[in-house]
Amino acid sequence: REVVTAMRGNIAELLSKAVNAGALDSDISFSEQNAVLNVLRNYGDLDSSNIFTNSTRSGLQEGSGGLTAGLPRAALNLDDFFFDTSVPYVPTFSESINQSATMLQPVGGMDKIAQALADEVSEESFYGIEITAIRRSGSGAVIEGMVDGTIGAAEVDYVIVAIPPSVLRNIPNDFSAATANAIAQVQYANPTKIAFQSPRFWESEDDIYGGISWTDPEILQIWYPSGGFGQEKGIIVGSYLFGGTNATNFQNLSIDERVEFALAGGEKVHPQYRQNLSAGISVAWAKVPYSLGGWSVSTPSSVLQLPDGPFLFAGDHLTYLQGWQEGAVISSLNALNNLLDLMGV
Ligand SMILES: Cc1cc2nc3c(=O)[nH]c(=O)nc-3n(C[C@H](O)[C@H](O)[C@H](O)COP(=O)(O)OP(=O)(O)OC[C@H]3O[C@@H](n4cnc5c(N)ncnc54)[C@H](O)[C@@H]3O)c2cc1C
Missing domain, CATH: 3.90.660.10 (Polyamine Oxidase; Chain A, domain 2)
Structure with a gap:
């Protein structure tokens, strides 16, 4: 609060000085200047002379604001933070589209969302199987896997591949050259x-x-x-x-x-x-062996958003919500729509 308040106050003060010095005359007509100064006074909590001194928006001095009037804390010094680029993100982090203040959070942790989705899936689920190869077979596919040293395979009509590209590119497969190339291109952040x-x-x-x-x-x-x-x-x-x-x-x-x-x-x-x-x-x-990265930092691949024969792809890397579960959900809906098209449903 203190940094944001001081930053807004100082920016508003500087801008009001520019307006009053006529530096913005070509952008703001004379009749509009008072309206702009009013907005700046409100935005930066400036005094009537358009100067920022301090503001209760920063918080109150201890002990004030109850039996006595609320007194603002001393404002941060401009030099303390304004030109300090070594602490990034601070002023606008919570205003970015994906980082607004928490409205809801899953009780018990983020993976409760995935568990709740899994609970709603009526077909049988198998956990703990490491997929070791993804092969074409006729118009369908064969998935090879391993659990506790035992190797097995399943023959299927279609596969929705939700393994992240960082891992997938090292698994033997029969993807088309375009698909394999798209998977190879995805770059990952390392949080x-x-x-x-x-x-x-x-x-x-x-x-x-x-x-x-x-x-x-x-x-x-x-x-x-x-x-x-x-x-x-x-x-x-x-x-x-x-x-x-x-x-x-x-x-x-x-x-x-x-x-x-x-x-x-x-x-x-x-x-x-x-x-x-x-x-x-x-x-x-x-x-982490089955992640090999945090989230994709590449432009989502339009190639992987479409089927490659029996192979369809899902994962947050396919969307502009990389690093968010919502991206994974959107990509899975895309895969299911593609699957329905393939099945002619
Ligand atoms: C540090 C961090 C913080 C995050 N914070 C948030 C947040 O606050 N909110 C939010 O919404 N999202 C957050 N995310 C993003 C979220 O975790 C992802 O968006 C989501 O997990 C992506 O789902 P996915 O199904 O695409 O991939 P994943 O969840 O990675 O699922 C891929 C699965 O494939 C499995 N797998 C890999 N290789 C094999 C193999 N050979 N055989 C079998 N299985 C295999 C993996 O074990 C994994 O279970 C965060 C991510 C990170 C890294």
């Missing part, structure tokens, strides 16, 4: 995370209830639990890197080194960190 168990000092001592602290790019974010407020302990995400060089550095560390790296970075934000955090656990998705 990393680390989480710890800890007494909830961020609630009891720092008044933080959920949300994210943005910090140095080497660990980037600290996520606080969005539920269980007031319980003795909680899970804190000590770093979440979306990919790139910092994520590569992090994933190349051993788990013990990642723990130390995250503690050293996080204690700059919370001095209580090291004495409270324990049981560090970390995932680097590029190293």
Whole structure:
């Protein structure tokens, strides 16, 4: 709140100076200038002289706003953040289309959504089988697989292939050259995370209830639990890197080194960190055997959105919602529509 308020206030003040200096005369007519200044005063919470001093939008001074009038905190200094590009995402992160404040979250974790969908599938499901080859057979296909060292195969009319391209390209297959090429082209982000168990000092001592602290790019974010407020302990995400060089550095560390790296970075934000955090656990998705990456960063392949003989494809990489379950669902509906077309239904 403090950064966003100060940033908006300063931008509005600078823009109002430009308007009053006549720098925007060719864009804004004289009769429109007052309307623009009114908007800027409201947008940046400027005073009547179009100057930003501070705003209660940043939060109130401790103890004020109850029996006494609410007093704004001192505004952040322009130089403290405005020209500091080392902490990215902060001002507009929650305004981007895929990162708005949480409205709903699945009880028990994200995979409850997939489990609930699976529960609704009436046909039999088989889990734990590693697919080892995907072959053509007549107008249909043969899927080869392995479970507990036992090899097997299934002959089918059609296959919806939902294995991510990062893994799929290494599985022997009879895809067309165009399909194989499209699968080979998909590039993946390499996100990393680390989480710890800890007494909830961020609630009891720092008044933080959920949300994210943005910090140095080497660990980037600290996520606080969005539920269980007031319980003795909680899970804190000590770093979440979306990919790139910092994520590569992090994933190349051993788990013990990642723990130390995250503690050293996080204690700059919370001095209580090291004495409270324990049981560090970390995932680097590029190293997870059946994922080999986090999410596609390539333009969705129009080739893979269409059937290749008996093979149809599904996965969030086929949509512009890469890295979101909604993308996986949209792609599966596309695959099912294509399947109905193939079957002439
Ligand atoms: C760090 C991170 C955070 C995310 N956060 C969110 C979020 O907050 N909200 C959200 O909506 N989405 C989120 N996502 C994205 C979400 O996880 C994906 O969109 C979704 O899982 C994609 O579904 P999918 O079916 O396309 O692929 P996957 O879920 O990857 O499913 C592919 C399946 O194929 C299996 N497989 C691979 N190889 C084989 C093989 N040889 N044989 C048999 N099976 C195989 C894998 O085990 C896996 O189960 C996140 C992803 C990551 C990496």
